[in-house]
């Protein structure tokens with residue numbers, strides 16, 4: 001189908017997964033989906049249903065800027081699939097947000113929730129804006145107007161947002177307040193990743209990074225490598241990367257390089273992760289960090305190491321650099337950091353990839369715990385949250401590994417197979433409403 005939309009003079013390479021629109025996230029998701037669907041021998045009807053999002057809402061967001069001028073932003077919310085439960089997925093604020101990216105991220109949320117077997121579907125939201133240049137007041141007005149724009153689809157039983165790139169607890173507090181004002185009473189289960197004081201879960205902020213650490217620990221054990229002394233490179237030092245680095249360090253790994261959008265820092269004897277985190281707390285970014293030699297964002301990915309943890313945005317490992325990746329394990333803290341074409345190259349090199357929909361599922365898993373706590377009005381200790389998170393991550397890793405051995409496929413294909421079969425099963429049981 002997608003081919004029909006191409007300009008007629010476009011030459012389609014036979015190995016189109018590898019060369020056609022490599023950096024379009026929706027195509028990257030679809031290439032993996034198609035492969036798993038083929039191996040599962042998915043019924044044609046189900047295949048058609050699962051290739052399409054259920055609903056996509058696009059809203060204009062007029063905002064009075066601090067200057068007194070009105071600016072109009074575009075907001076998107078894509079509900080990909082709700083067969084297994086309410087749609088679940090974060091909201092990102094970024095100047096490069098696109099419709100295809102939001103659709104892909106919503107599909108990934110669907111597969112992610114199914115891989116870890118939590119009773120949610122998948123969704124994602126994005127606002128095209130540059131939050132780094134906006135004031136707190138402007139961000140609040142964008143959040144509230146975007147929430148009002150998508151309010152018809154939001155709700156604890158229908159669609160539950162969470163933080164994602166450039167959004168945080170504060171944004172979730174505004175969203176929850178706006179929704180609650182509209183419906184006339186406080187509804188804390190409408191979003192997760194909230195401040196603890198208003199119903200957020202203990203351990204939620206650390207959950208994605210903690211999940212990455214657990215997945216890495218399982219992968220190292222599978223490869224027969226001890227945690228102690230393993231060298232780790234972390235690309236992206238936001239909520240996911242910094243926490244993963246801290247927890248891997250605590251488990252005995254040596255974090256040899258870190259980076260963010262301002263550049264990379266390398267130290268053969270190990271980066272002082274606590275110092276790097278303190279630097280970001282005081283200066284917003286790693287810029288000016290004196291705990292290592294500077295290194296470019298491209299070169300950091302190609303360092304000799306045991307574990308490479310991309311924890312920022314999509315498409316950092318593509319057909320252009322995959323052959324130069326030297327890590328034994330790639331743990332995908334970000335969503336979609338590896339292109340479909342790069343998968344094959346990493347496979348050939350024998351790199352063990354823990355795919356995004358498994359590796360970074362710790363965040364949405366604790367979001368699920370938060371939603372459960374909100375709905376029951378009974379709050380868990382941090383220890384209980386972390387224990388239950390560990391159990392889900394360890395079991396999910398084992399299930400995916402078992403499937404990958406059984407079907408002789410890599411971990412990514414195995415996790416898509418597991419997810420798609422779970423979602424397809426529910427569709428089959430529910431049938432098509434006519």
Ligand code: GLU
Pocket residue numbers: 088089090091160161162163164165192335360361363364365367
């Ligand atoms: N934004 C996170 C993700 O991509 C968390 C989503 C959620 O908790 O709903 O997994």
